[in-house]
Amino acid sequence: MAEAVFAVAAVLMLAGAIGVVASRNPVHAALFLVQTLVGVALLFILNDAHFLAAVQVVVYAGAIVILFLFVIMLLGVDKAEELRVEPIFGQRPLAAVIGAALAAVLGTVILTTADVLSGIRRSGGERALDGEATDIERMGRVLFGEFAFAVEITAALLTIAVVGAVVLTRRAARSDGAAPAGPGSG
Amino acid sequence: MGYLHGFAVTLRQLFLPRVTTDYRGGFDDSPSDVKRPKPERLHGRHVLNRYDDGMEKCIGCELCAGVCPADCIYVRGADNDPDDPVAPGERYGYVYEINYLRCIHCDLCVEACPTQAITESKLFEFSFTSRDDAVYTKDELLVDDDGRPRQMPWEDWREGDDALTSGWMRATSPSGDSRYVGEVAWSGELGYGVRPAEPADAAEESPAGGDVQTEGEPGDG
Amino acid sequence: MDLSGLTTGWYLALAAALFIIGAVGLLVRRNPLVMFMCVELMLNAVNVTFVALGAGLNDVGGQVAVFFVLVVAATEVVIGLALVVAINRRRAGATTDDVSMLKG
Amino acid sequence: MTGHLVLAADPMLAGDIGLVEVLLTLAKVVVAFAFLLVAVMLMIWFERKLLGGMHQRFGPTIAGPFGVLQTMADGIKLFFKEDLVPDRSDRFVFKLAPYLSLIPAFLAFAIVPLGGDFNSRAGEVEWWGRITYLQVADPPVGILLFLAMSSVAVYGVMLAGWSSGSKYPLLGSVRASAQMVSYEAALGLAVASIVLVTGGLSTHDMVVAQAAEGYFGIIPRWNIIVTGLVPFIVFAIAGTAELNRPPFDLVEAEQELVGGFHTEYSSIRFALFFLAEFMNTITMSAIIVTLFLGGPSGPALVSEIGGFGLAWAWGVVWFFIKLFVLLFCFVWMRATLPRFRYDQLMDLGWKALIPVALGWFLFLTALEVGRERGWNEAAVTVVSLLVFAGAALLLVRAVRSGRRARDREAARADEPSDPVEERA
Amino acid sequence: MTLQTAMSTTGVAPSGADRVSRREPSAVLRMSEAEAAEIGGDPDDPGDDELVLLNMGPSHPSTHGVLRLMLELSGETVLRSKPVIGYLHTGMEKTGENLTYLQGGTNVTRMDYASPLFNELAFSLATERLLGIEVPERATWIRMLMCELNRVSSHLLFMATNGMDLGAVSMMIYGWREREEVLRFFEKVTGLRMNHNYIRPGGVAADLPADWRTDVARLIELIEPRLEEYDTLLTGQPIWRERLQGVGVISVAEALALGATGPILRGAGMAWDLRRDEPYLFYDQVDFDVIVGTHGDCYDRYAIRLNEIRESLRIVAQIIEAMPSGDYRVQDKKVTPPPRSRIDASMEALIHHFKIFTEGFKVPPGEAYAAVESPRGELGVYLVSDGTSVPYRVHVRAPSFINLQTLPHLMQNGLIADGVAIISSVDPIMGEVDR
Amino acid sequence: MGVGNQIEELRERGLEGIQHNFMTARLESLVKWSRARSCWPATFGLACCAIEMMATGAAHYDLARYGMEVFRASPRQADLMIVAGRVSQKMAPVLRQIYDQMMEPKWVISMGVCASSGGMFNNYAIVQGVDQVVPVDVYAPGCPPGPETLMHAIFTLHQEILSGELLARRAAGESGGAGITVQQIDGQTATATIRREHD
Amino acid sequence: MTERYGAPVGDGRPSRGQAVIHPSPSQWLDVAAAARADGFDQLVDLTAVDYLTYGADRSLPEGVQPERFEVVASLMSHARLERLRMRVQVSADDPALPTLFDLWPGSESLEREVYDMFGIAFEGHPDLSRILMPEDWPGNPLRKDYDSGRIPVQFKAASNVR
Incomplete structure (x- = not known):
């Protein structure tokens, strides 16, 4: 299945x-x-x-x-x-070449190492996936335990993004004051 | 919380009786298909009346056609055959047509008719699927041998709609003179006889011909 | 359930294909919005890799990484689109067509 | 590495899956779908009837007994009406859009527990020896599925307007989807409060938690009480807005300004939108019942008749009663409240509902943490409420000063006659 | 108020050939439809991208019927607007030149179909002014009674449509419901629900029916508590207030300059009501208040109309008390046909009857203007007679037509959504606007 | 067998286009029933009659009984156009445009004498009968028709829909035509005209 | 009245309760401005009459030359509760008048209506265009030489078109 x-x-x-x-x-x-x-x-x-x-x-x-x-x-x-x-001359052939190269590299890697994970250590403890807890609990514990600092930074990043978006899309002062409110401006 | 007071108002209506008249155009066998009771004076579909003896009242004078602001009446008079008169007097309405796609039911024709030949019934429930249906000829307008209006297939007649065919006329004298208000002022009609005058407010203190100068407290009818 | 046939390699191959399509699209298209979408495709390819490897290694870390990628993607899109909007405003070209569309 | 599928939380599907399980699941899907369709039909009829009642008139009476077949007549008529795909439209998307708004409505309904005995056996029923729940699916992410579906439903509205190829539907759809997207945030935050007190995302678990012994024996342990009413109010308002129902039906009613997103739709495609709209109403009500009003939980008055266990059926009855009350309120609201203006609507969403929902969530969190750490509960409550009030005050002041600044800006832009200023 | 302020507040620039240009800073969009079809998408026009021309109507899904608005928008804000009318032009003034004074009532009554009796009244007053006749007392009181009830029904119509436009579904039905009760009384008296042709030169067409007192008293009893319900449902409703207050503001000076009368002028704060200030009929003998607003916004206009219903009911209650008995038409052979019962008796009366109904009555040459306070403002009829029985010129000073001029000013710098509320609060009846 | 095909055919060619068997006959009567019971009007109020039209929708008369309170602002979703009031020469093209935007099957009621024939306004400004512009199925007399008259017209239309006579009649006309053309005396012809032999 | 506006404005005789003055076209704007300054703060009405087929005596005061058109403006002084009617004769050859728009902006639609219906131009009006009739309509309907236009009413007995 x-x-x-x-x-x-x-x-x-x-x-x-x-x-x-x-x-x-x-x-x-x-x-x-x-x-x-x-x-x-x-x-x-x-x-x-x-x-x-x-x-x-x-x-x-x-x-x-x-x-x-x-x-x-x-x-x-x-x-x-x-x-x-074509926007830039030669871009398309270049894209084809790069794409083919990428495909070749990745394909070779995958084909040559049929089971990529063999020999690598499997995790255990809190980060193990086969424990009792559901995936939400596990993620919660790891996120707010091990990665708490990262989470804080992401929060700051999000805030900055919102402020940035508002600043960027704000129009110059005009008589019409009301810009259409959208989720981007919130 | 002004937001919430309104909810009581709408909820309250739920427990009031329904005001709807369940009119269904007579196309439904449902017993609840009723018409709203019509006031006496309602301007409905016209009828051409007959005298008590069966003679037509219309004398073909074309007053109605002349006064009609919409020009929706077409009348042509003809001379009566003295041996077999259609109407008393010299002339009668030979052609009488009303175009209901023009008629605005202002009832000036009723007021103008000197012989009370044309009056309006209480029927306002009719509609047409073709323009021709809307032009009523004399046959369709004239009351039948019992003095009842003829009923066209596209009209929805109910009990009593034909009873008050002269309501508006009885309400107008038309002179507005209070001495004549409440006084029977027209001839008898086939099937109805002489209809009583409308019990008017102003006339109560001073019945027909009374002295109008007396100011009194008119009763509440 | 035994999924012997479905090794992590399959996932990786799939992710690789997705990544390549995204990369080629990024190079080929010139509409900034579509280019953004192609970046999203590539990010998603990475996400698949993370989750598949995380599952393979029995480690929730893969999922956590995806979570962060999601957040970063959202941020990137918000800022990127804001830029596109701002640039379009300045150029004042793209909207004129719509003004004429409104007649009638 | 084991991948078991979303439906797996149902105990029936935990073990081996045989023919009976498959048939039962199929039966549940069919029954739920049929139920939803019938419910929509009845809901439209009920809404028109009730509105009639509140206006002292009859409402539909002719089509079928008491007009109950009115919706069917509408449906059949629309099905046989001429269809039109406008020339300027994007044909594929135009045809796709109605389904995009219909399918999420149904999928979201799948996670609603419709019945079951929550007094003695945690909502499980036993049929043909299989223990299962009276809900189509109980995915572990439960309520998130609802949020996901409501965010997908936006596509239907948005693409319908866009694909019509004319400006009015486009503006209407952009407005509608802006409204739906903004209120989704409030919706999510209100759900977060529930998740906090339940400790899980599964809708089934939520009902089980609410079915527990209440306070003083009479007051049930419903989330509406446990979370202190505020998330319920926020959820109800945001839900109404999410549905584009009055008084938030800007897109529907301001046709003279901006045509609704389905202006160009006729025939069966329009019927699908119509269906989706009411399906969403029912789904939303069902979700509110599940989240806040204890779902199907309630006392089983007669637990069995003739040896046939009926305890689960009481769940169905209670669920329906609660659902009915909510639907009544939706119609009642429509009959009573005038419509919001667009900017008021956005203000309400962003400046009132979202902050309140967020603040209340933090407040509940503080209580929870305090309880866990054994702090003085009264002190925690007082302090958190003070912080909550302070934050609210700050927010109000910020909004005010922002508005003043905008007014000043506007006044500077056109000096001579600003009607508002003249009045001041 | 000085002339300059009147002009500057309405944003009218002084003369100059270029002021028809699109960029002129007035409230009104001065642009013909043909021009409107050509603008937009002009690459040389800086700032053009933000301005959008939008057409509303003429098939407007509300009662305001066939009003069409051209709006110039910046985002959601209305910069300028222009009502485009004429979609219901009926040629009534021309038709009026072909109908006798007797028939004229049927023509004018169809102008403002929400308050037909006022049209008939103004027409009759003007004719009577030309004829130089005095109408009997009872007829005058009957006219007052009917007109005040008509004001009630007209304002109820406003309540209904205003509710509908702002999404208060129930208010719409309630307004119609109460109005229906008034119409049923009209039907009982005049035989028609609308367009009555009841008030005629010389009096009224028919006397009141015998039991009118009970009917009217029942009407008052029915409507007054319902007004309280409206107050609860709408006036006290914060959403309703939010949507109306501060929307569509006009000052007294602006209203006067634009010729606005009725609730618009009163809403701005000027207590001006012809019933009180230029009493016609017997309005000087009844006691009533002129309702005045302070802010001149949509909310004030709504509140004024709601309270005017109350005042009208107060007047009606006084009329019940004051109604004398007597004639309901002037007893002047020149104007009034003879009594029906005399037609059969007297040849002279029959000829008189024929003469009145074929030719109508002759009206002395000259011109006259008569104005009444209709629910929408000053409704005036200007008649020119050349001595025949047909008016030479019938002109109607239609309040809706002139009040409509305030629309661009009211809508300027508002949101489009406010436009609905504003149009509704001006309450234009297109039949009267276009005539 | 083939009910699916039949339905497709029905939708494509209308009710008259197919050979009847028992199933389709039943289906056809069901469709007619649904069309009569769910006849959504387009909002097209013009003058006095519009006021009466709305009064008909209100509490005392309640069109909702027939499932008709659903006034659709979008002509695409409406089945019935009630031309309520006088149609001026300036309005006629707009009217025709809205009629064209409606989807088949569609019906028109000409409400009131002004719409039906110009009524008392027999002059330069008013189109003398809306049937010069669009085909009219039912005429309601009166100025304005009382709510009962309008209801009677609507019920007449329902009857016609139920009996199927209407569609047959329409099909008999050459182009689903609009009645007769009238040259107005001052030389103003009707704005748009579709000619049909008048029977 | 004549003195108040310093112009030969007819006899100022009240006509049925209202004061009437008859300025000449050249005085029109000045008299209106004087009236405006004198407290007539609202232009109530403005219309025109086409006297082409007028049968009776015009009864104009001395010194007023009757012309085919007459424009009638009705003014209101709210402070004094006074109405004033201004009648001005406009010749058929050059049907034009200066606009009152600058005095009372409320004259805007009224003047457009007169322009539409009578073809009298108002010089200086900001947007003189048809208001009631379609923009491409020929003729001015309210002129007496414009036929009101009627079709025969349909009857069965009469052999009419409809």
Whole structure:
């Protein structure tokens, strides 16, 4: 069963990813991105990361892509992009070459080390995944124990991001004071 | 918390009786299909009346057509056959048509008619699916041999709608002279006889022809 | 459940493919918003790797890392999109079409 | 490395999965889906009937007995109405959007416990020798699934407006989705309070926790009381806004300004939006019942008839009664309150609900921590309340000064006639 | 107030050829529809990207019928606006030149269909002024009774539509519900629910029915407690106040300069009511208060109308007491047809009857203007007669038409959402605006 | 067998386009029933009649009994256009446009004499009968028609929908036509005209 | 009255309860400004009459030359409870008047209506365009030589079109 789910998730993911890259319309790209994200969430579930799967949907699909769509609609850049025109000369062949090279490197690595994890020590104790606690409890303990400082820093980072976004999108003082309130301005 | 007071108001309505009249156009066999009771003076669909002896009241004088602000009445008079008169007097209404897609029910025609030939029934529940249906000819307007209005298939007649065909006329003298208010001022109608005058407020202290100068406390009817 | 056929390698291969598609997209596309999306694709590829390796190593650390990646991705998108909006405002080109769309 | 799937929290699925288990699960899905559809049908009818009652009129009476088939008539009519995909629309997305708003509504409903005996056996029922819950799924992330689904539901609204290809629906949909996204934050924070007192995300666990012995024997241990009413109020208001229901139905009612996102939709696609809207209402009510009102828990008045255990059915009855009360309140609210203006709506969300929900969550946390560490409970309460009040005061002042600054800015921009200033 | 302030506050720039240009800083968007179709997307126009032209209407999903508004927006803020009217133009002034004074009532009554009796009253008063006749006392009191009840029904209509526009679903139905009760009384008296043709030159068409006192007393009893309910439901509702207070503000000077009358002028703080200040009928014999606002915002206009219902009911209660008996039409052979019962008896009466109904009555040449305080403000009728029985010119000074001029000013710098509340609070009846 | 196909066919070609068997006959009557019982009006209030139209929707008359309180602002979702009030020459194109935006099946009630024929305003400004602009199914007389009259018109329409006569009649017309053209005396012709042989 | 505005403005004889003055077109704006300064703070009404087919005696005061059009403005002084009617003769050849917009902005729609219905232009009006009729409508409906336009009413007996 897991293989089947994996296959479905993989197809969803890759098809979505190709869609993101290939679709001419940014809104379609965003929708394909959502598809990819759902595929990734499925993979997370397959790996027992239920909490992450839910968070992936809430944060990625519910906030990040929505934000993308907001900006697309706000700026009205939802016109289809002319894909045939090449922005910089030689960029596409270069992209192909780089892509192929990357594929080759990664493929070689994976194929040559069929089981990448053999010989590496498996974790135990609090960070072990096969304990009694659910994945949420485990994550909670680790996050607020071992990584407490990192969490604090992320909080600061988020605050800075919000302030930055507000400052960036704020218009110069005009008579019309009220900018349309969106999640970005909150 | 002004936010919450309003909730009591809407909730209270839930326990009041419904004010809806469950009218269903007569297309429904439901017993609850009732019409709202209509006031006497309502301006509804017209009828052409007959005298007690069956003669038509219309004399084809075209006053109604002339006074109609919407020009919705078409009348042509013709001379009576002296042997078989349709109406008393010399002339009668040979053609009488009302276009209900023009009629605004202002009842000036009723006020203008010198013989009370045209009056309005209490029927306001009718509608047409073609323009031709809306033009009522004399046949359709004229009361039948019992003095009752003819009922067209697209009209929704109910008990009593035909009873008060001259309400507005009885309410207007039309001179507005209080001496004449409450006085029977028209001839008898086929099927109804002479209808009593409308019990008017001003006339109560001084019945027909009484002295209007006396100022009194009119009663509450 | 026995998942003998489904080794961590599969996940890694899948992640690699995703990463490559994202990278190529980043190079090929010129719409800044779509480029951002391609970055998201690459980040997601990394996330898959983290979770799969974490599961393989029986370590919750992989998931914790993904959590941080999510936060960083959100931050990056917020700032990035704010920049796009600000730039678009200055250029005042992209919205004029919509003004004309409003007629009628 | 073992991956068991989301449904696994149900005890029935913990062991071997055979034909009976699969059939039971399928049956649950079908029953829940049918229930939801019937409930939507009845809800639309009930709403129109009740609104009629509050206006001293009848409401639908002709279609079926007491007009109860009214919704069906609407549905059939819409199904057979001419369909239109506007020329300027994005055809694929235009067709996709209604489903994007319908499916999340149903998926979110899957985590609601509909019945079960929570007095003696923690909501479990035993059918054909299998012990299971009366809910389609009880994923360990439970309530997060609801939040995820409500964030996905935004796509339906947003894409519907965008794909219509004209400006009015687009503006309407952007507004609607901005509203939904903003209120989701308040929604999430209110849920956090529940998660704090329950100690888990599973909806089933939440109901079990609420079914415990109450205070003084009569007052139930429902979260509405345990969390001190505030999260309930926040959740109810944010939920109403999330549903775009009156008094937050800006997009629906200000057609003359900004057409609703479904302006261009007709026929069956519009029916799907209609369906989704009411499905969401029911799902939201069911979630509120689960989170705050004890779900299906309640006393079993007659526990069995003729040896057939009926204790679980009482759960269903209680659940329905609670659901009905909530739906009544939704309609009542619609009948009573005038509509908000857009900026008031945003202010309410960002400046009132989110801070209050956040503050209250911190307050509850303080109490929890204090209890764990054995601090003096009264002192903790007083101190936290003081901090809460102080923060609220600061917030109010910040909002005021912000508004003043904006007014000044606006006044500078156009000096001669600012009506508000003239009045002052 | 000086002229300069009147002009500057309405944002009207002094003369100059270029002031029709789009960039002129007034409240009104001076642009024809053809021009409007061409602007937008002008790359050479700095700041053009932020300005948006938006059309509202003319098929407006509310009672305000066919009002169309062109709005120039910056974001959600209305910079300038322009009401585009004429979608209900009926040619009533032209039609009025073809109908006799007797028929004229049927024409004018259809202008302001929310308060038809006021139209008839103004027309009748103007005709009577030309004729130089005095109307009997009872007729005058009947006119007052009917008009005050009509004011009640008209304001109830406002309450309903205002509620509807602001999303108070129940208020809408309640307003209609109470109005229906008043209409049923009208139907009993005049035979029609609307467009009565009841008040005519020389008096009224028919006497009140016998039991009118009980009916009216029952109406008062029914409506007064309902007004308290409205107070609870809306006036005390914070959301309602938030949406109306401080929205669409106008000052007395601005209102006067723009010609506004009625609740708009009173809402701004000027106690001006023709019933009190230029008494017609017997308004000097009844006791009532003129309701005045202070801020001139939508809330004031709402409150004024709500309280005017109370005042009207107070007047009606006094009319019940004061109603004398007597004639309900002037007894002037020239104007009034003979009594019906004399038609059969006297040939002279029959000829008289024919003459009145075919030709109508002749009105001395000259011109006259008569104004009444309709629920929307000063409703005036200007008649020019050339001595025939058909008016040479019928002009109606329609309060809605003129009050509509305040709309651009009221909406300036407001949000679009406020626009709905503002239009609703001006309460224009398009039949009267377009005539 | 093939009910799915039948439904598709129904949706594509309308009720008249298919051969009836027992199933489809039942289906057809069900569809007619639903169309009659759920006839959503488009908001198209113009003048006095609009006031009466709304009064009809209010408590004393309550159109909600027939499931008709759902006034749709978007013509796409409306089934019935009640032309309530006089249609001026300036308004006629707008009216036609909204009618065109409505989806089939759609019906029109011409409410009041002004909409039906211009009523007492037989002049330059008013379109003398809205059937010059859109095809009218039911005319309601009166100025304005009382709520009962409007209800009668609506119920008449429901009857027509139930009996199916209406669609057949419409189909018989050449282009679902709009009645007759009238040259107005001052030379102003009606704004938009679809010609149909008048029977 | 004549003295108050310093212009030969007719006899100032009250007509049915209201004072009337007859400025000439050239005096129109000055008299209006004087009235404005004199406390007439509101322009209540402004309309026109086409005297093309007027059958009776115009009864204009001495020195006022009757013309085809007459523009009538009605003023109100709220302080003195006084109304004043200004009637001005406008010739058919050059139907134009200066606008009162700068004195009473409320004249805006009224003047547009007169322009629309009578074709009398108001010079200096900020937006003189049709207000009630469609923008491309030919003719001015309220002129007496403009036919009111009617079609025959449909009857069965009469052989009309409808």
